[in-house]
Amino acid sequence: xxxxxxxxxxxxxxxxxxxxxxxxxxxxxxxxxxxxxxxxxxxxxxxxxxxxxxxxxxxxxxxxxxxxxxxxxxxxxxxxxxxxxxxxxxxxxxxxxxxxxxxxxxxxxxxxxxxxxxxxxxxxxxxxxxxxxxxxxxxxxxxxxxxxxxxxxxxxxxxxxxxxxxxxxxxxxxxxxxxxxxxxxxxxxxxxxxxxxxxxxxxxxxxxxxxxxxxxxxxxxxxxxxxxxxxxxxxxxxxxxxxxxxxxxxxxxxxxxxxxxxxxxxxxxxxxxxxxxxxxxxxxxxxxxxxxxxxxxxxxxxxxxxxxxx
Ligand code: 0GY
Numbered sequence: 001x002x003x004x005x006x007x008x009x010x011x012x013x014x015x016x017x018x019x020x021x022x023x024x025x026x027x028x029x030x031x032x033x034x035x036x037x038x039x040x041x042x043x044x045x046x047x048x049x050x051x052x053x054x055x056x057x058x059x060x061x062x063x064x065x066x067x068x069x070x071x072x073x074x075x076x077x078x079x080x081x082x083x084x085x086x087x088x089x090x091x092x093x094x095x096x097x098x099x100x101x102x103x104x105x106x107x108x109x110x111x112x113x114x115x116x117x118x119x120x121x122x123x124x125x126x127x128x129x130x131x132x133x134x135x136x137x138x139x140x141x142x143x144x145x146x147x148x149x150x151x152x153x154x155x156x157x158x159x160x161x162x163x164x165x166x167x168x169x170x171x172x173x174x175x176x177x178x179x180x181x182x183x184x185x186x187x188x189x190x191x192x193x194x195x196x197x198x199x200x201x202x203x204x205x206x207x208x209x210x211x212x213x214x215x216x217x218x219x220x221x222x223x224x225x226x227x228x229x230x231x232x233x234x235x236x237x238x239x240x241x242x243x244x245x246x247x248x249x250x251x252x253x254x255x256x257x258x259x260x261x262x263x264x265x266x267x268x269x270x271x272x273x274x275x276x277x278x279x280x281x282x283x284x285x286x287x288x289x290x291x292x293x294x295x296x297x298x299x300x301x302x303x304x305x306x307x308x309x310x
Contacts, residue, residue: 004058004265009044012055016273018064018265022071023277027284029073030294034301037186037220037261039082040065040095047094050086054137057084060265062095068264069102072280077103078259078305080161081130082267083137089121096125104305106130106161111145115152122156127305128184129153133164133172136268143175154181159304165190166201169208182214182304184259187221188250193242194227197249209254216257216304219247219296222282223266223274230272238285239278247286255295259304260287 004017042049043059069077077099081092087108096105106128107121131146132138150160159182164172166189176183189205196202209215222240223230230239238244251258260283262276287293303310 004060004064009042009049009056011058014270015055015057016266016269017058018060019273019275022068022275025072025277025280027281029280029283030298032075032302033073033297034076034078034259034305035069035072035074035261035264036078036259036301036305037080037218038065038077038264039080039267040091041082041084041265041267042091047085047088047091049084050088052086052139053084055084055268057082057265057267062091062098065095065264066099068262068276072262072276075102076301076306078106078261078301079103080106081108083108083132084267089126093121093124093126099125101125108132109149109153110141111148113149118153118156122158126158128159128161130161130163130186133162133168134190137163146175147178150179150181157307159184161186163187166192166205169201169204173208176208176215177212179214182216183212184304185209185215185217187224187263188217188219188246190221190225191246193225193246197245202246202249206249206253209250209257213257216259216300217250217254218259218261219250219286220259220261221263222247223269223272223279224263230274230278240282241285244282244285248288251287251292251296255292256300258296259301260296 041057041060043061079092087110089107092105096103105126107126161184163186191202222243225243226240228242287296
């Protein structure tokens, strides 16, 4: 793969660039596997970062994303609009269109979007909108505006992706449970994995999924959630081992409502940048049977993003 660049923008101080020499995973992905959470950044010279952004990344182009897809053995991508592009979806849309049907998108939209613009996003491959409640990433959009957007995208067959921190789930519960579409949670609602697996915080998340059959979860981002970090134990792929029980519980309890993604190019990591090849090697630790792997990597994302091919 080529190396990250910065274009005309100055990266946020301390920014960690994506890793340009990922290992070949030892785990062979099943045919048709989908990387269901990744982003493109710019390139800033072509698709400028949004004025309201909270960080400025290195560039991460569609060509670089597609090279990673092929290297790791994925067949398809779901490209999630990154907050550094605000509600300007052009970079994500450009990548979806260029993929030749091998990428779907999740957009950020405002109440002012027209029906014709929504339709154009659909034609480009967008199948969802993302509502972000992580304070360091966005200024909040009022809930009445989000609910209005959710009702407008429902007839298109789209879903809502929600990103929040575990401590905020109690306060957001009523809003999330009124959403009229399928709801996909990013990174298991960001549990604090130093807390007990059966403690009240994670139990609330499990209850959220158990009581609401429209709620799905991405069991992604061990590199973001882990306290033990990327160091393997005794040379085995036990990187991020403290995240394993949390992800495994969700995969085994809700096998038909889980997705997995690399999160490349890994925005805002502070202490290390994961090798995406090793991240793929994390998958067999959380989806331990061939059936679970097939659902997580192929059946579920295909049902949600390419239902016409089912
Ligand atoms: C992620 C996580 C993060 C960032 C974004 O759109 C974004 O900027 O999603 C984060 O900083 O935790 O899923 O990519």
